[in-house]
Each structure stands twice: as structure tokens, then as C-alpha cells.
Amino acid sequence: MAQISSEETLIGQNDTPFFHPMPWARNPHLQTMLPRLLRRRVLFTPVWHRLDLPDGDFVDLAWSEDPHQARHKPRLVVFHGLEGSLHSPYAHGLINAAKARGWLGVVMHFRGCSGEPNRLNRIYHSGETEDGTWFLHWLQREFGNVPTAAVGYSLGGNMLACLLAKEGAQAPLDAAAIVSAPFVLEACSYHMEKGFSRVYQRYLLNLLKGNATRKLKAYPGTLPIELAQLKQVRRLREFDDLITARIHGFADAIDYYRQCSAMPLLNQIAKPTLIIHAKDDPFMDHHVIPDPDTLPPQVEYQLTEHGGHVGFVGGTLRHPEMWLEKRIPDWLKTYLGA
Incomplete structure (x- = not known):
């Protein structure tokens, strides 16, 4: 123990x-x-x-x-x-x-x-x-x-x-x-969508979207999403659905969360x-x-x-x-x- x-x-x-x-x-x-x-x-x-x-x-x-x-x-x-x-x-x-x-x-x-x-x-x-x-x-x-x-x-x-x-x-x-x-990870993703935690979600999401934007401009086609669609993303789980899960072989964000939780x-x-x-x-x-x-x-x-x-x-x-x-x-x- x-x-x-x-x-x-x-x-x-x-x-x-x-x-x-x-x-x-x-x-x-x-x-x-x-x-x-x-x-x-x-x-x-x-x-x-x-x-x-x-x-x-x-x-x-x-x-x-x-x-x-x-x-x-x-x-x-x-x-x-x-x-x-x-x-x-x-x-x-x-x-x-x-x-x-x-x-x-x-x-x-x-x-x-x-x-x-x-x-x-x-x-x-x-x-x-x-x-x-x-x-x-x-x-x-x-x-x-x-x-x-x-x-x-x-x-x-x-x-x-x-x-x-x-x-x-x-x-x-x-x-x-x-x-x-x-x-x-799944429980944390739900928690980040509640109360004041949404402020942190917005902050992290803006960082992720900024990084993804730079990547798409430097290496077009390396992410499974276009800039116009990226701008519409409003939640971390949505980012993980559209990008993280898809490029790393997971079915969706929930599948990624469940397979990768420690x-x-x-x-x-x-x-x-x-x-x-x-x-x-x-x-x-x-x-x-x-x-x-x-x-x-x-x-x-x-x-x-x-x-x-x-x-x-x-x-x-x-x-x-x-x-x-x-x-x-x-x-x-x-x-x-x-």
C-alpha cells in the first residue's frame, strides 16, 4: 500500500x-x-x-x-x-x-x-x-x-x-x-465546462488554437481541420474530437480520454x-x-x-x-x- x-x-x-x-x-x-x-x-x-x-x-x-x-x-x-x-x-x-x-x-x-x-x-x-x-x-x-x-x-x-x-x-x-x-481525463473535461473553470478552458483553448493556426500556416494539411473550422471551436473536448483524437488514431475525444487516463x-x-x-x-x-x-x-x-x-x-x-x-x-x- x-x-x-x-x-x-x-x-x-x-x-x-x-x-x-x-x-x-x-x-x-x-x-x-x-x-x-x-x-x-x-x-x-x-x-x-x-x-x-x-x-x-x-x-x-x-x-x-x-x-x-x-x-x-x-x-x-x-x-x-x-x-x-x-x-x-x-x-x-x-x-x-x-x-x-x-x-x-x-x-x-x-x-x-x-x-x-x-x-x-x-x-x-x-x-x-x-x-x-x-x-x-x-x-x-x-x-x-x-x-x-x-x-x-x-x-x-x-x-x-x-x-x-x-x-x-x-x-x-x-x-x-x-x-x-x-x-x-473524461471527468476533467466535463469539469472544465462548469462554473469559473470555463475561464481556464477558454484560456487553454486559445493557446491550442493559436498553436494549431501556426502549424496550419507553416505546414498546410498536417491537421485534419481548416482554419475556418478551427476558429469555430469553443470547447477543449471539441478540439480533441476534431484534432487530437483524429490524428492519433482514436475514435473521438471520449475514446482518447478513456484510453489515455493514467x-x-x-x-x-x-x-x-x-x-x-x-x-x-x-x-x-x-x-x-x-x-x-x-x-x-x-x-x-x-x-x-x-x-x-x-x-x-x-x-x-x-x-x-x-x-x-x-x-x-x-x-x-x-x-x-x-
Whole structure:
């Protein structure tokens, strides 16, 4: 049975700190949006590298430093969320925290998420583990076998959970952490169409449509939709029906959601893994919370009362603290080194 962490059970455990939200910012929407206001600037100079894939496409990597000079250092890989990138506050914040610990950090951008459209008639999705798996094995071949961990946020967290389950003990990772992952995609899609969550749906949908527009202009015919039809899309589920599902071989969005949700696979994770959810996450509801009896002992699950979606902002307004940037490295140091 997995280790289960809650605010009650964590009190007095220095090695498993629980989250204290900023006193005046307990609201889940404030927690979700604050990082974008407080972490606008990347605090290090990234080293960019375009990695060609076996099928002729590419993914872009953003390193914390020159990987050839730092090949001996423990590695931390970040898989971002839907339409995220290095410039997402959670991504560059954690990479900077890893760099401060003496680790080599890298963000693997999903296809088309680094600012330039990818070439082929495919994109990325919540269950597309092939690129992540290929990249992790490439990393091991190219830079040697040193302690390596991966962290997945939101969509990237669901993808990482699927990857860990599929690879099992053969996963080229020593440990992993997963934050705010939509483990039941269908339920999350319905939740995003209710109340204030529709604001987030509109924001994400505009990012997706903008990316798809750039791809259609750069590589006409690589998506199964025309620009005029794309402009009419009003829901994430509609986007997944018309584009994500069709180009990746699913019958429709619901088929995609049901085949790619990580929840049924969590019991197959063989590597030490920390999973963090907030009860008040506005992107999802109780359906994403796993039954502790189904989790293997190497999975530690932490459910906080507050935190929003990939927020978890503590401290004070004058001295804000990004809790994930301490919690995750503190947990991973057992596997990557202090």
C-alpha cells in the first residue's frame, strides 16, 4: 500500500512538509494564477538544443547549463503541461531550483510547444509516451548513466504516469514526481465546462488554437481541420474530437480520454514516485484522487487542502515561497543526491 500524506498526518514530520498557503491567498484561483504574476522571468540562461526524432520530427530541449560540461551531474527532467514550455513558471522555477542543488535540469518540450510548429501530422497528448520514453533513453545513451529523475506537471504528469506504468522496472529513471495530473481525463473535461473553470478552458483553448493556426500556416494539411473550422471551436473536448483524437488514431475525444487516463495504470508504477494533488484544484475534481489501496508501496501520495492547479504559493506577498520548488527537490534528493 502506498504512503498517504495529508495535512493531518504530516504535522511534525520534517522530511515530509505540508503546504501552508500564503495567508491571504488561500483561494484556488489566486493560487493558480499567482505564479504567473510572481515568476515572470527565467532566472538562468538556458542552453537550447534541437533533438531530431527517428520519424523526422523534432523536440526542443532547454537545459540549465551546457549538458556536455555537466554530464557527470544528476539529472532532473521536466515534462510541462498543456501548451506549457520552459517559460511556464513551474518549469523554469523547478529547473532553477535543481541548478541550485548542483543538478543538471532540462525541459523536454512536447512537439510544437517551443515556439516553432512541428513538421509532421501529429502533435502531443496526455497519453503520448513515445517521445518521452525515446528522449529518456537517448539521454542515458548520450550522457551516460547517472542518477536521473523526471517531474511531470498537469498533462505532462498524466503522460509521465503512463510512461512509468508502461516501462515498469525498465523505466530509465531512478525516481519521479507528478503534480496536478488529470488522471481521469473524461471527468476533467466535463469539469472544465462548469462554473469559473470555463475561464481556464477558454484560456487553454486559445493557446491550442493559436498553436494549431501556426502549424496550419507553416505546414498546410498536417491537421485534419481548416482554419475556418478551427476558429469555430469553443470547447477543449471539441478540439480533441476534431484534432487530437483524429490524428492519433482514436475514435473521438471520449475514446482518447478513456484510453489515455493514467488512473487505471497507477498500480503498475515500479519506480519511487511522489504524486501531489490539491483538493481545491479548479481544473479537476475528486475523480482524480486515487484510492490509496490501489497504489503500490513505492508511490507516495500527498493531497493538500489548498494549492490550486500547479500553484502551491506560500510565504508572504513580500517573500513568496514556491513550495513545489522545495518539496520536490527535498523528496528527490534521496535518489539524486543532496
